[in-house]
Amino acid sequence: MKKNDSDELIIANRQIAFQHQEKENRAAELIIANKELVFQNEEKENRAAELVIANKELIFQNEEKEKRAQELIIANKELAFQNKEKEKRAQELIIANRELKNAEDDIRKLNDELEQKVIQRTAQLESVNKELESFSYSVSHDLRAPIRAINGYTRILVEDYSDKIDSDGIKILQSIINNSKKMGELIDDLLAFSKLGRKQVTLSEIDMTGLLQLIREELSFEDYENVPEFKIGILPNAKGDKSLIKQVWINLISNAVKYSKHKVKTNIEIGAYKKNNLVIYYVKDGGAGFDMQYYDKLFGVFQRLHSQEEFEGTGIGLAIVQKIVNRHNGTVWAESTLNEGSCFYFSLLSVNH
Amino acid sequence: MSYHNVEILFVEDSTDDAALTIRALKKSGFTNKLHHVINGAEALDFIYCKGDYTSRSDQDFPKLILLDLKMPKVSGLQVLEKIKSDPVLKFIPIVMLTSSNESPDIEKCFELGANSYIVKPVDSDNFFNAVKEIGLYWMVLNQPPQ
Secondary structure: OHHHHHHHHHHHHHHHHHHHHHHHHHHHHHHHHHHHHHHHHHHHHHHHHHHHHHHHHHHHHHHHHHHHHHHHHHHHHHHHHHHHHHHHHHHHHHHHHHHHHHHHHHHHHHHHHHHHHHHHHHHHHHHHHHHHHHHHHHHHHHHHHHHHHHHHHHHHHHHHOOOOOOHHHHHHHHHHHHHHHHHHHHHHHHHHHHHHHHOOOOOEEEOHHHHHHHHHHHOOOOOOOOOOEEEEOOOOOEEEOHHHHHHHHHHHHHHHHHOOOOOOOOEEEEEEEEEOOEEEEEEEEOOOOOOHHHHHHOOOOOOOOOOOOOOOOOOOHHHHHHHHHHHOOOOEEEEEEOOOEEEEEEEEEEOOO | OOOOOOOEEEEOOOHHHHHHHHHHHHHOOOOOOEEEEOOHHHHHHHHOOOHHHOOOOOOOOOOEEEEOOOOOOOOHHHHHHHHHOOOOHHHOOEEEEEOOOOHHHHHHHHHOOOOEEEEOOOOHHHHHHHHHHHHHHHHHHOOOOO
């Protein structure tokens, strides 16, 4: 026993020592594990604290999200409303567009109608104009015959019955003759004037110097008390209807001579100057002139600024001048000082244009 | 009334114009036999010896026809056209004596062969002179084919 027992004891001791060691090891391990646990606990606490914070954050974020969601709902509602409005506006625009198109169609229709009306009116005007022309023609034409009869029969009375009518009676008959003659002249002038409106204007280059030469030869003033003296400047050529422009010159020159007849001398200046694409011609006299305040009557048909006793005439000459110049798209105007003279101007297109 | 040896055929519908023209001719010394008809139809009857003029010789031509333009029934233009398109009658001088100084009328008359175109002046002096000149020119100066 002894040996065995001690062996056993040694073994047992050794075992105990080992166990002890083991226990100590385990204790140390436990301590480490405890420390670890403590650390882990701390960590957990930290994490828990963090989680609390994170939770708070999340709660806050959730709240924010909810707020945003609320806002979004509101915004959505607004958008929906706006969309509706837009749709409404779009509908309105479509309607407005349709209306606009209708209005456009209406305008186009009205325009077409207007154009049609203008064409119609123009045609009407033209036909009325023609009617008026033929009316004025036939009136003046038909009036000539009775006036011729009045004039002619009165003359027969004067010539064949003068032994039965006293001198006062003859004077009265003479007045009838003069007046019917005057009426005949008025009618002839009216005829000439109405004919002008119908006459075709044929434009060509007019040799103005040559034309004036011709007119000077045709218009003879030699049996006049004061024979007119003419001073004719350089006259550039212009575009016009020669026979009509000749009439313009004749009327203006005859007027210049006529209204100078009470002066001692008759000096007439004829000239021209260029302005842009126009040639402006003028006839200047030192005659009776006229008061510029009656200027607007100057070119009227049968308008006169002087009495028949002062200067004879029917008052058609300048009306004809104006009508002719206007038919050439030109202008006619005048300047005058009473008792000092007048200057009449008219413009025509120059040949270079 | 005798229609023989009529030298002037005067076609005029206006009594007044006719009276004044005839007087002016007489006063100017034209005693030539004149016959006055009052419209174109009668003028053609005279020329062609029809109607009231069947007794007239168709070998007897007037020396001059004074022809008004605007007349009822047959107008002066129609008379002019008829006579001037007749190979025998076309040599008779025809003077248009009218109130119209319208270019188309004047052109038409000359186109149809009128020998002259005179617008009746309103003033009696001018009228008298015009008629006198017509008489002088066509009855005295003018030499028609024999």
